[in-house]
Amino acid sequence: xxxxxxxxxxxxxxxxxxxxxxxxxxxxxxxxxxxxxxxxxxxxxxxxxxxxxxxxxxxxxxxxxxxxxxxxxxxxxxxxxxxxxxxxxxxxxxxxxxxxxxxxxxxxxxxxxxxxxxxxxxxxxxxxxxxxxxxxxxxxxxxxxxxxxxxxxxxxxxxxxxxxxxxxxxxxxxxxxxxxxxxxxxxxxxxxxxxxxxxxxxxxxxxxxxxxxxxxxxxxxxxxxxxxxxxxxxxxxxxxxxxxxxxxxxxxxxxxxxxxxxxxxxxxxxxxxxxxxxxxxxxxxxxxxxxxxxxxxxxxxxxxxxxxxxxxxxxxxxxxxxxxxxxxxxxxxxxxxxxxxxxxxxxxx
Amino acid sequence: xxxxxxxxxxxxxxxxxxxxxxxxxxxxxxxxxxxxxxxxxxxxxxxxxxxxxxxxxxxxxxxxxxxxxxxxxxxxxxxxxxxxxxxxxxxxxxxxxxxxxxxxxxxxxxxxxxxxxxxxxxxxxxxxxxxxxxxxxxxxxxxxxxxxxxxxxxxxxxxxxxxxxxxxxxxxxxxxxxxxxxxxxxxxxxxxxxxxxxxxxxxxxxxxxxxxxxxxxxxxxxxxxxxxxxxxxxxxxxxxxxxxxxxxxxxxxxxxxxxxxxxxxxxxxxxxxxxxxxxxxxxxxxxxxxxxxxxxxxxxxxxxxxxxxxxxxxxxxxxxxxxxxxxxxxxxxxxxxxxxxxxxxxxxx
Numbered sequence: 001x002x003x004x005x006x007x008x009x010x011x012x013x014x015x016x017x018x019x020x021x022x023x024x025x026x027x028x029x030x031x032x033x034x035x036x037x038x039x040x041x042x043x044x045x046x047x048x049x050x051x052x053x054x055x056x057x058x059x060x061x062x063x064x065x066x067x068x069x070x071x072x073x074x075x076x077x078x079x080x081x082x083x084x085x086x087x088x089x090x091x092x093x094x095x096x097x098x099x100x101x102x103x104x105x106x107x108x109x110x111x112x113x114x115x116x117x118x119x120x121x122x123x124x125x126x127x128x129x130x131x132x133x134x135x136x137x138x139x140x141x142x143x144x145x146x147x148x149x150x151x152x153x154x155x156x157x158x159x160x161x162x163x164x165x166x167x168x169x170x171x172x173x174x175x176x177x178x179x180x181x182x183x184x185x186x187x188x189x190x191x192x193x194x195x196x197x198x199x200x201x202x203x204x205x206x207x208x209x210x211x212x213x214x215x216x217x218x219x220x221x222x223x224x225x226x227x228x229x230x231x232x233x234x235x236x237x238x239x240x241x242x243x244x245x246x247x248x249x250x251x252x253x254x255x256x257x258x259x260x261x262x263x264x265x266x267x268x269x270x271x272x273x274x275x276x277x278x279x280x281x282x283x284x285x286x287x288x289x290x291x292x293x294x295x296x297x298x299x300x301x302x303x304x305x306x307x308x309x310x311x312x313x314x315x316x317x318x319x320x321x322x323x324x325x326x327x328x329x330x331x332x333x334x335x336x337x338x339x340x341x342x343x344x345x346x347x348x349x
Numbered sequence: 350x351x352x353x354x355x356x357x358x359x360x361x362x363x364x365x366x367x368x369x370x371x372x373x374x375x376x377x378x379x380x381x382x383x384x385x386x387x388x389x390x391x392x393x394x395x396x397x398x399x400x401x402x403x404x405x406x407x408x409x410x411x412x413x414x415x416x417x418x419x420x421x422x423x424x425x426x427x428x429x430x431x432x433x434x435x436x437x438x439x440x441x442x443x444x445x446x447x448x449x450x451x452x453x454x455x456x457x458x459x460x461x462x463x464x465x466x467x468x469x470x471x472x473x474x475x476x477x478x479x480x481x482x483x484x485x486x487x488x489x490x491x492x493x494x495x496x497x498x499x500x501x502x503x504x505x506x507x508x509x510x511x512x513x514x515x516x517x518x519x520x521x522x523x524x525x526x527x528x529x530x531x532x533x534x535x536x537x538x539x540x541x542x543x544x545x546x547x548x549x550x551x552x553x554x555x556x557x558x559x560x561x562x563x564x565x566x567x568x569x570x571x572x573x574x575x576x577x578x579x580x581x582x583x584x585x586x587x588x589x590x591x592x593x594x595x596x597x598x599x600x601x602x603x604x605x606x607x608x609x610x611x612x613x614x615x616x617x618x619x620x621x622x623x624x625x626x627x628x629x630x631x632x633x634x635x636x637x638x639x640x641x642x643x644x645x646x647x648x649x650x651x652x653x654x655x656x657x658x659x660x661x662x663x664x665x666x667x668x669x670x671x672x673x674x675x676x677x678x679x680x681x682x683x684x685x686x687x688x689x690x691x692x693x694x695x696x697x698x
Binding site: 068069071076077078083084086087090091094097099100101102103104116119120123224225227228249252253255256259278279281282283284286 | 425426433436439440451453602605628
């Protein structure tokens with residue numbers, strides 16, 4: 001077998017060189033062999049044989065001037081849900097042979113953010129997965145051409161795009177109802193930073209359905225440390241007996257603040273979070289929360305994206321896969337922070 | 350300005366087409382204009398002018414058949430230190446215009462891991478950053494050609510490569526000495542999973558220098574939940590008064606186990622961790638630890654790598670940047686888990 005540059009598998013260029021045809025001719029051949037002359041077809045077939053070239057989907061994508069990688073766009077990649085989602089994406093993408101390239105969307109928003117989007121699209125990714133866990137990234141969608149394979153995870157529904165819905169509204173509704181059922185007059189909500197927070201909406205609706213007035217939600221940032229002051233303040237108000245935090249890290253900050261105010265969890269105040277952060281089960285006491293299955297969402301996004309990529313590679317029109325809407329439901333996990341006795345066996349499951 | 354495909358900036362192909370030269374000729378021109386005929390030089394210069402083409406380092410790299418992205422290799426990307434390091438890499442890489450592609454090294458090791466390495470190298474990255482926080486990835490280095498720009502973060506020293514050293518030995522030595530100075534007979538160590546653990550070595554040497562016999566280190570996994578049982582067991586031994594954990598998440602699990610055994614932190618047992626995890630300051634009580642500056646390590650790795658990439662792009666031999674060895678030192682952060690009174694102001698710094 002002829003040696004190819006850097007000892008790697010033969011590329012479309014190597015085959016073109018051996019067949020003595022141009023790379024665009026090779027591209028036409030890979031798209032549809034009938035589009036090149038019989039003489040060239042024969043030469044290319046011989047070169048493919050000789051180099052043991054396998055025209056895999058990636059090579060075909062390259063022939064279409066599509067990059068070989070899946071681009072993942074996300075705001076701050078250090079946050080728990082994103083890390084987990086990204087891990088699911090990586091694992092599945094690796095399995096099907098696509099590397100993943102990350103584009104961190106600039107949290108300053110606006111033009112800064114669109115700069116990252118342009119930088120991504122300029123490189124013609126095979127497809128894009130947008131992790132849309134805050135409305136910051138909402139405007140990004142309109143800048144991604146409808147001909148680019150795209151799967152959005154989370155965020156508000158974009159009817160003409162493929163999307164995975166995380167059912168946060170339903171989960172927050174279920175959690176709030178659960179906390180009320182434990183015998184509390186109301187549930188206070190500490191909100192994640194988002195213009196439109198489905199968790200807050202679910203909490204509000206559960207209170208409304210139970211004919212309980214909703215206390216003003218308390219806004220915070222993604223920084224768990226900021227929630228310490230909130231917990232301390234809530235701890236000084238004896239009417240506060242149940243707190244639902246928009247995510248687990250915020251719940252942990254709130255619990256620390258409650259401790260500083262001299263309140264015990266769950267004896268004086270019960271606390272629940274959202275996400276099932278790895279450390280939720282390690283917290284003292286372990287945190288009741290909603291398990292979000294982020295890694296599963298990531299894996300599924302790659303599967304959905306692959307169908308769209310296949311459409312492009314095979315020159316098929318935008319099919320069903322381009323507007324698919326799948327749901328991944330959360331799961332209420334009861335632990336000691338809400339005062340429910342959980343057996344060690346159940347906790348270990 | 351002529352429209353180019355997908356409305357993006359003009360590519361080397363666009364310029365070649367307008368100048369009526371081949372892409373290889375364009376490549377030669379970008380590497381060294383004197384290598385093409387005067388006629389072609391003039392045509393290319395006119396095309397560059399017409400298309401407002403800027404031959405940036407990335408275009409030059411492409412001309413060299415080098416991919417335009419920085420490959421990051423790491424084992425499990427969900428772990429705290431890696432997330433933070435990766436964030437620093439992303440931020441800096443984005444700043445200098447290189448996208449980052451992630452290759453997750455298969456934790457099953459051996460051939461599985463080398464599969465990821467080959468998959469990465471097959472795509473000719475502009476350069477590689479290897480996050481080597483466990484010895485699992487040690488063998489990877491020998492599979493990366495010495496002509497590929499490479500920066501290793503952490504891990505044992507590879508003399509012929511550029512590397513960033515995290516000074517874990519020194520930090521663990523300082524922490525152990527600090528804990529002994531608080532008046533404890535000895536310090537128990539709960540070890541991170543690594544064949545060669547500089548943190549353990551530093552702990553052992555500090556005990557040895559203080560003429561204190563070292564208790565057997567307790568092995569655990571990266572899973573913080575596993576450390577709960579360890580904490581519970583240590584809590585049942587009244588001779589255990591000071592525990593140093595190989596990372597913060599393990600320390601958190603140990604603290605939960607101590608609570609289950611009826612021990613109070615810091616009153617009965619003091620606990621220290623390593624890394625300064627975001628949640629360390631939120632923990633109840635906040636955790637004394639070593640701040641590792643992972644994001645800074647990531648940013649610096651990109652800066653070091655860029656110098657090597659520039660050498661390749663400019664056809665210079667492997668220079669100093671290829672074997673550079675820089676250190677990033679850790680910082681002891683005192684918090685309440687070791688019983689030291691820290692003012693709220695100091696904690697907020």
